[in-house]
Each structure stands twice: as structure tokens, then as C-alpha cells.
Amino acid sequence: MRRSALHLPLRFLETVRKPKLQEVDDSWAHSKLSPSEIDLWANLSSADRHHCISVAKNVEKSLPNDQVVIKAALLHDIGKSEASSSALLRAFATIIGFFISKELAHDWMNSRALGREVGQYLCYPSVGAELLKLAGSDPFVCAWANEHHFEQQNWTVDRNLGRILEEADEKTNWKLRL
Numbered sequence: 001m002r003r004s005a006l007h008l009p010l011r012f013l014e015t016v017r018k019p020k021l022q023e024v025d026d027s028w029a030h031s032k033l034s035p036s037e038i039d040l041w042a043n044l045s046s047a048d049r050h051h052c053i054s055v056a057k058n059v060e061k062s063l064p065n066d067q068v069v070i071k072a073a074l075l076h077d078i079g080k081s082e083a084s085s086s087a088l089l090r091a092f093a094t095i096i097g098f099f100i101s102k103e104l105a106h107d108w109m110n111s112r113a114l115g116r117e118v119g120q121y122l123c124y125p126s127v128g129a130e131l132l133k134l135a136g137s138d139p140f141v142c143a144w145a146n147e148h149h150f151e152q153q154n155w156t157v158d159r160n161l162g163r164i165l166e167e168a169d170e171k172t173n174w175k176l177r178l
């Protein structure tokens with residue numbers, strides 16, 4: 001696993017805690033997105049939107065003029081819009097993910113019942129990248145959605161930008177502990 005061991009438990013807590021999404025923040029996100037991206041955004045749960053907005057605002061502090069990178073932060077978890085928002089299912093899928101290959105998870109997406117739900121959650125980065133391609137998003141935004149849980153050596157995106165995005169994502173999770 002590329003992320004710190006605490007990343008997933010902290011994201012789990014964030015999902016359970018269901019932080020309140022402020023309208024002003026959601027409007028801020030809308031102002032950064034194209035109409036087709038807003039359609040995707042609207043399908044994301046409010047807990048996931050809250051997380052993505054926090055990450056994007058962290059990125060904006062480092063790169064206030066880089067709208068593409070801010071957008072990549074906003075949309076990095078967009079594939080979760082196609083997956084269950086149940087915290088328990090996500091936790092269960094995450095544990096299963098340690099034991100099965102990416103290919104098997106992909107096959108499960110086309111299966112039924114629980115297997116399908118688990119597969120959809122485990123494959124959300126590649127699902128998100130496909131949704132963004134169809135929405136006409138910038139190639140960097142599509143690539144980051146797909147690669148944001150990859151090891152750094154497997155990134156195709158600029159390493160410096162990837163690190164800023166990754167740190168913002170991690171920082172958002174750590175904040176929960178304060």
C-alpha cells in the first residue's frame with residue numbers, strides 16, 4: 001500500500017463522521033468545474049465532496065493559480081460516485097483489497113451482489129478516470145484520478161505536482177485527529 005497505514009482508517013472515520021458540507025464550499029467547487037464535471041460531482045456523496053473540497057483548498061494554498069491541479073484535487077475521488085457510500089462496505093472492500101489482484105477486483109465489478117459492490121469500490125480510481133475522460137476533463141485531471149493511489153514511481157503525472165496533491169490528501173485525513 002502506497003499511502004500511510006493510517007490513511008484508510010482515517011478516511012473511514014471521515015465517512016462515518018459525515019462532516020457537514022457547507023453550501024458556500026459546494027458553490028466554490030462548482031465555480032472550478034465544467035458543466036459536465038458538475039454533473040459527475042453531483043453524484044458524489046456529501047462526505048466525499050467535503051473531503052475533496054478540503055484537499056482542493058489545501059492544494060490552492062500551495063498553487064493558487066493552477067486551476068488544473070486544483071481541479072484534479074476536487075475530482076480525484078470522483079469514481080466513488082459509482083460505488084457504495086456505506087462506510088462499512090468500504091472498510092470491508094478495503095480489507096478484501098489487500099488479498100485480491102486488481103484484475104480480480106475488475107472482474108468482480110461485472111459480478112453480482114456483494115462482489116460487485118466490493119469490485120466497484122476497489123476500482124473507483126480507474127472508473128473515475130473513465131468518467132472524467134467522457135466528461136472531457138483535462139488529461140492531468142484524468143490521470144490523477146487513476147493514479148492517486150499508485151506508488152510514486154508509477155505516476156505519469158509530474159512528480160512535484162503529484163506530491164503536492166498527495167500531501168494535501170494526507171493532510172486532510174490527519175486534520176481529523178485534531
Ligand SMILES: [Fe+2]
Binds near residue numbers: 076077148149
Ligand atoms: Fe482516493
Ligand SMILES: [Fe+2]
Binds near residue numbers: 051055076077169
Ligand atoms: Fe482522497
